[in-house]
Structure formats: C-alpha cells, structure tokens
Amino acid sequence: MRYPLLSVLVALAATSWSFAQTPARVFDVRTYGAKGDGATLDTAAINAAIAAAAAAGGGTVLFPAGTYASHSIHLQSNVALYLDAGSTILAADPPPAGTPGGYDEPEPNASDQYQDFGHTHWHNSLLWGEGLENIAITGPGRIFGRGLSRGQGRRAFLPGEPAPKAATDVLGADGPVKAPAQPVLVPGPFNYPNDRDSLPAGVGNKAIALKNCRNVIFRDFTIYHGGHFAILATAVDNWTCDNLKIDTNRDGIDFDCCQNVRVANCTVNSPFDDGICPKASFGLGYNRPTENVTITNCQVSGYDEGTLLDGTRKRGGGNIHPYGRIKLGTEANGGFHNLTITNCVFDYCSGLALEEVDGGLMEDITISNITMRDIVNAPVFIRLGARLRGPGPLAVGAGRRIKIDNLVAHNVAAQSGILLVGEPGHPIEDLTLSNIFIDFAGGGTREQAAREVPAAERDRYPEPSRFGTIPAWGLFARHVKNLSLDHVELRYAQEDLRPAVILEDVAGVSLDRTRLPHAADTAAIVLRNVTGLSVHQSPGLADTDHPALIVDGKL
Secondary structure (H helix, E strand, O other): OHHHHHHHHHHHHHHHHHHHHHHEEEEEEEHHHOOEEEEEEHHHHHHHHHHHHHHHOOOEEEEEEEEEEEOEEEOOOOOEEOOOOEEEEEEEEOOOOOOOOOEEOOOOOOOOOOOOHHHHOOOOOOOOEEEOOEEEEEOOOEEEEOOOOOOOOOOOOOOOOOOOOOOOOOOOOOOOOOOOOOOOOOOOOOOOOOOOOOOEEEEEEEEEEEEEEEEEEEEEOOEEEEEEEEEEEEEEEEEEEEEEEEOOOEEEEEEEEOEEEEOOOOEEEEEOOOOOEEEEEEOOOOOOEEEEEEEEEEEEEOOOOOOOOOOOOOOOOOOOOOOOOEEEEEOOOOOOEEEEEEEEEEEEOOOOOEEEOOOOOEEEEEEEEEEEEEEOOOOOOEEOOOOOOOOOEEEEOEEEEEEEEEEEEEEEEEOOEEEEEEEEOOOOOEEEEEEEEEEEEEOOOOOHOOOOOOOOOOOOOOOHHOOOOOOOOOEEEEEEOOOEEEEEEEEEEEEOOOOEEEEEEEEEEEEOOOOOOOOOOOEEEEEEEEEEEEEEOOOOOEEEEEOOOOEHHHH
C-alpha cells in the first residue's frame, strides 16, 4: 500500500513544481492603487490593472474582499475578472448635472430611431466591452449598481431610500432630470430618440454591456440593482452565463442578436421588467437573428427588489403587477431561430411570452418542463404582430414550429388564459401544446363572456393586457394554423361563466385527451371561422372530425 501512496505524492509534487515554474498572471487591483473602501473612486486603478493584464497577453484581474467604487470599467480581450468572496464592484453615483466626469459618454448610433436609448448604447455602463474575445467575469463576489439609472433620471433610488427633496435633485430617481447641456433630440417615426428616453453623458444605465464580442463566460457572481439592464449583450457569440443571481430594478439578462448562447442555473428577480429576455433588435444597424440558444435550470420571479437576495421573497411592495418572466422580444427585427427553454421555474411574475412583431422569423422553438405559481397574466402568450419597428419596407414575419410540453401552472390570474394571436393572413403556424396542466383563479362573468376582443393596435407595445379581459378563461386563439392540444387539462378555482376556449380564424385544430370544465349553460368551446376541427378522447366532448368551415359554432 505504501507504493501507490508514494506515486500519488510524487505526482502532486511534480504538479506543484510545474505551477511554480509558470508565472501566475494575476493582477490584483489593489496593486494598481485601488482602495476598496467603498468611498474612494477606484476607476483608474481598476482600468490600469485590466490594461496591464491585456498588455501581458492576458490574465486574471483580481478583486479581493472590499468595495470598489467605480465609473466605467473597460473590459479587454483575453482578460478575466475574478470577484473574490466579499468583494463588490460598486457603481458610483454620477456627478452633479452639468459637471464633467462620471460614466463614459453614450456612443453615437445611426440606428437609434428603432429602439429605446438603453438598447442603442453600450459605453455608458459600469462594465463594458466592444469587439472583444476571450473574456470572463467569474467568482462569488457582487456587482452593486447603486449609482445607475434605470432610464429617465440620473440615478434610480434603492428600495426604501427617501425620494428627492426637489425635482432638481441631481440624484433624482426616475423623473425627467437632465443636464442643462443635453441636446434637443428629434424623434424618428417610432418616437426614438427623444429627450425623455435619453440620458446625458456621465450617467450610467447598465451594470454590464457587451457588443460584438465572442467567447464569453459569466459565472457565479451576483448583481443587485443593475439599472436599465443588469446585463445587455448585443451580438455576443459563444456565451456561457452560469449560476448568476440577479435581483434588480429593471431587466435582468438580455441577449440581443446573440448566437450560441447557454444560460443555465441562473436566478433572476426583476419585479419591474423582464427577467431573461432574448431579443433581436436593429441596434446594430442591420438584422441579425438570435439563434442556437439554451435556457435551462433557471428561476424567474417578481418579488420586491432585494428580497430574493435577503431570502425574504416579499411580494407587492409598490408593484402589484410584477414582470420577472422569460420573454422573446419585443425587439425582434432579426428573429429567433433554434431556441430551447427547459427546466425553469416562474414564481409570482408574468407568464411566458413569445413576441415577434418586427418582421423577423420566430421558428423552431421548444419549451419543456416549466412550473409556474401565482402568475399575474397569461401563462403563455404568443404574438405574431405588425408593429414593424425598423427600416422599411417591412412585412409581418412568421411564428412557426413551436412546441410547449410539460407545463404546470397554479393560481393564474383570471384576466386571460393562454393567449395565441397572429395577424390576418399571417397565422401562427404548427403550434403544439402538450402535457399542460393549469389552474386559474376563475370567477369570470357572463358580461365578460360577451365581450368582443378587439384587434390590438399594430404600432403598440405587445402585451396580454392590450387585449383586455378575454371572453374565454382557458385559451383564446386567433389567426392560427395547425394547432394541436394533447393531454391538456385546464381548471378554475372559482366557477367561471366564460367558455373555456374560443377559436377564431383557426385552420386545422386537434384536441386529444383534453379536459375543459365549464359552467352549466356555458359552452366548452366557441368556434368562429374554424376549419379542420378534430376532437378525440376528450371528456365531455364528442369525438369528431369536421374538415369543413364552422362559421359560428359551439361544443
């Protein structure tokens, strides 16, 4: 037994000797002058450490325990940041309005008329990089966006922080406080850019922003109070985002025009906006799809900001309609191809949303193993629309080959059930919902059942609320082709006097082993301009194969 042990010891000694012969390329920010006391501005020292690592051909920039107040930090290729346990990168407050300094100026963008200010600029961030490769931010430390704006103000206030004494307070939260030198902007046809939406130089609005980068790893750190975006990545390829905890005051993780992306094991709490959000905007000045994306083993929620991280998970503190969801869109010029979302949990937030409204293709998407509790709007919202916010001419895009399987949802709000809406002549195609169990709050009235659902205004932001209270409590589908429901069971906690399902302008619909309870004297299914109806093994519904047009019918 002594000889195998001796072999192991010799091997370990050889490994230690090998490491000793290789100079460790670790660049401690304190070596470059950072104080880490939370009061001294450490921007220059941090950027000097990163520049030294880059000049050496690459390396790791170390943030030991401490709080490092900073304005814009410039990431560089072949450099990793390591946030050690107990370390915090703190977004420092912006300088008073009209004075120099602060965060980097937002760079010019000729395509700023097609999406808001936040999506259109990257340099005005706490940490940013453009045109980089082989970069990483890892470690158990924290990024705290205390001094960041979430839009329409120089800094967003923290939960419980007192409001400014006057509207001219330079650290005002989200009022229209502007530097005196802010130029007057002339909005384009989509009302961007505009004075209300933009921010002056010196103000930061994102914790992390990347543009045109590849081979990126984000792992293990925490972001609190991240501004307009905790993370905005545009045209970032080969990106792994793993084991992040984000508790923020607007968007969590947004990947825009990104390809080959893996988001795993992340927890995102974002009560005021979306949690995990693939997009495909025109911010680059050309269309680029978001494709080859996996989102797995993640949790999204809309608890009060900060209460995910402190473990209390409080609800309803000034926000009775939390967002916090996984959503595709709304910016969607380039489209979405080949995405899968699996093994994710939604808690006290909005439901899953797939929104293609800017002319792109939304196709080849699978969603499986999803659980939801306390959902405040449609548990599933799929919208193919005609907002068409981009350079013309544009046509309605496509939503096709979408499969949602094994979804369980409890205590879903009564306003709308599953909501599937295309456009006239542009249906959502080849959509399968299988192994679905949802229980709704119920309580709908006959007056609500008689309501006609208007066509949503084409140029408006697409949300389930735009359609008002839906006259079906379980599922409403309009302009859909080839819709399959298999092993779908919908229930309500309180009797609902609306029909369970309404289908309008649907071509080819199959219901197999579907359970749809309904009140007495209330139809289970209302059919308007439906062709190719097939019903099999669905309790309470007669088996039928009806290929002809049903103009106005009920089951």
